[in-house]
Amino acid sequence: xLGYLRKDGQLGxxxxxxxxxxxxxxxxxxxxxxxxxxxxVQYFGFPGCYPSDYGYRLVERLCTHSNxxxxxxxxxxxxxxxxxRLEKDINESGRICHTLVIQEEGGxxxxxxxxxxxxxxxxxxxxxxxxxxxxxxxxxxxxxxxGSDGTSGITGNPAVGRAFxxxxxxxxxxxxxxSGELIGxxxxxxxxxxxxxxxxxxxxxxxxxxNYYSTMGLGSFSNGNAEGxxxxxxxxxxxxxxxxxxxxITGVIRPTQRPTGPGLYLMDVVPDGEPRFGYPNICDTxxxxxxxxxxxxxxxxxxxxxxxxxSVISPVIKVCNNPVTYKNLHGDMDINAGKIISxxxxxxxxxxEIVNLVVDVVSGEKTKAEKVGHAEFxxxxxxxxxxxxxxxxx
Amino acid sequence: MSKKALLLHGDDNCAVALMDICKGDLVxxxxxxxxxxxxxxxxxxxxxxxxxxxxxxxxxxxxxGSATKPILRGEHIHTQNxxxxxxxxxxx
Numbered sequence: 001x002l003g004y005l006r007k008d009g010q011l012g013x014x015x016x017x018x019x020x021x022x023x024x025x026x027x028x029x030x031x032x033x034x035x036x037x038x039x040x041v042q043y044f045g046f047p048g049c050y051p052s053d054y055g056y057r058l059v060e061r062l063c064t065h066s067n068x069x070x071x072x073x074x075x076x077x078x079x080x081x082x083x084x085r086l087e088k089d090i091n092e093s094g095r096i097c098h099t100l101v102i103q104e105e106g107g108x109x110x111x112x113x114x115x116x117x118x119x120x121x122x123x124x125x126x127x128x129x130x131x132x133x134x135x136x137x138x139x140x141x142x143x144x145x146x147g148s149d150g151t152s153g154i155t156g157n158p159a160v161g162r163a164f165x166x167x168x169x170x171x172x173x174x175x176x177x178x179s180g181e182l183i184g185x186x187x188x189x190x191x192x193x194x195x196x197x198x199x200x201x202x203x204x205x206x207x208x209x210x211n212y213y214s215t216m217g218l219g220s221f222s223n224g225n226a227e228g229x230x231x232x233x234x235x236x237x238x239x240x241x242x243x244x245x246x247x248x249i250t251g252v253i254r255p256t257q258r259p260t261g262p263g264l265y266l267m268d269v270v271p272d273g274e275p276r277f278g279y280p281n282i283c284d285t286x287x288x289x290x291x292x293x294x295x296x297x298x299x300x301x302x303x304x305x306x307x308x309x310x311s312v313i314s315p316v317i318k319v320c321n322n323p324v325t326y327k328n329l330h331g332d333m334d335i336n337a338g339k340i341i342s343x344x345x346x347x348x349x350x351x352x353e354i355v356n357l358v359v360d361v362v363s364g365e366k367t368k369a370e371k372v373g374h375a376e377f378x379x380x381x382x383x384x385x386x387x388x389x390x391x392x393x394x
Numbered sequence: 395m396s397k398k399a400l401l402l403h404g405d406d407n408c409a410v411a412l413m414d415i416c417k418g419d420l421v422x423x424x425x426x427x428x429x430x431x432x433x434x435x436x437x438x439x440x441x442x443x444x445x446x447x448x449x450x451x452x453x454x455x456x457x458x459g460s461a462t463k464p465i466l467r468g469e470h471i472h473t474q475n476x477x478x479x480x481x482x483x484x485x486x
Binding site: 149150151152153154183184210226228229230231232233234235238239304322323324341 | 437472
């Protein structure tokens with residue numbers, strides 16, 4: 001496996017230019033600039049006019065991700081996002097960064113033209129990025145499930161769990177998440193904590209999740225889950241939990257906190273503090289973006305009903321849990337874990353298939369989502385108390 | 395007869411359908427055979443023993459909720475007869 005060596009020492013598996021709008025008003029210009037290039041030039045952004053501290057942190061972590069070589073910031077000019085600080089932070093990471101302010105460049109068309117010239121230079125410049133050998137111990141891999149059904153918990157989810165066990169044995173960093181979808185699994189999860197502090201952190205994260213969901217009156221349970229045979233939240237949780245495998249849980253992290261040591265981490269995605277209305281309920285893409293903002297090189301996404309999404313910045317490998325869904329949506333699916341049901345294959349066979357595909361994708365093979373051009377992005381406003389965390393992070 | 399359902403744990407009182415099962419089908423699972431009393435789609439649950447109102451339904455060896463009415467061996471277990479012990483889901 002060969003990675004792209006960044007000046008801050010990180011190793012990336014993709015070499016992208018990101019065109020980043022700093023308010024929705026600059027979205028169109030950023031989109032137009034990036035659309036005239038290949039799939040390695042992508043765009044995302046911060047839609048609101050007033051970023052929270054967490055919003056800034058998330059955008060900064062995405063712009064300095066290992067898969068990103070250069071960044072063009074697109075500002076309208078009057079929004080509250082601190083573009084100067086962001087440009088400075090990105091430059092300090094050793095990445096090329098420029099800012100275009102639409103109000104100062106003469107409007108939409110002038111900014112798009114100038115942006116295209118800048119990105120052309122960036123693409124040329126980052127094509128010279130040094131490549132270096134990459135080991136499993138250099139990889140950060142996240143997992144998420146979406147469109148779960150009654151097959152998820154017996155095929156793709158436990159197969160990803162076994163793949164995680166194998167990756168952890170090679171000293172990778174693995175992250176599972178969505179505490180709201182782990183309600184009901186608390187005692188077992190706590191029994192896997194690496195130490196008493198982690199056990200306490202899991203307990204606190206789960207208490208917060210139960211409080212959040214009951215206050216909001218929302219569960220993480222969709223109509224599609226029920227149509228696919230799942231009846232209760234705890235049933236869905238047990239199936240989702242299987243993605244975490246059998247490893248010891250090394251720590252609990254919040255989105256944007258990059259783990260520094262190898263091991264299995266639970267990402268606590270529920271905002272800190274009292275539940276407040278105004279935070280939207282979760283969606284798969286916001287979870288994937290949060291995983292990428294914690295440094296994930298790629299995300300293993302298991303689906304029963306059949307999600308088709310990908311993501312900006314990091315590849316998304318889709319593991320299809322249901323053989324009927326695979327047949328219907330095979331153009332969107334990378335792994336057919338439904339073969340465990342239809343062909344009687346073992347979990348280990350599918351886990352090996354997943355690990356082999358991870359190696360191929362690190363080595364440059366495109367995922368199905370990349371091939372058909374998926375590059376979703378959603379940013380969810382949240383607040384976290386980062387001082388609360390017991391782990392030490394860079 | 396191909397295996398139509400999977401019992402995930404020895405303590406479970408429901409099995410998971412591995413293919414679409416029709417009412418009246420004989421269903422084999424882990425050395426047992428029973429008759430399906432309902433149509434049960436792939437991924438859905440079927441009772442493998444009689445379950446009384448208020449009793450826990452077990453899957454993966456863990457409770458996944460409580461029965462809201464008596465459930466017969468071979469019946470489809472879903473929202474019509476099972477409810478969460480945590481949070482009631484949102485349904486269309």
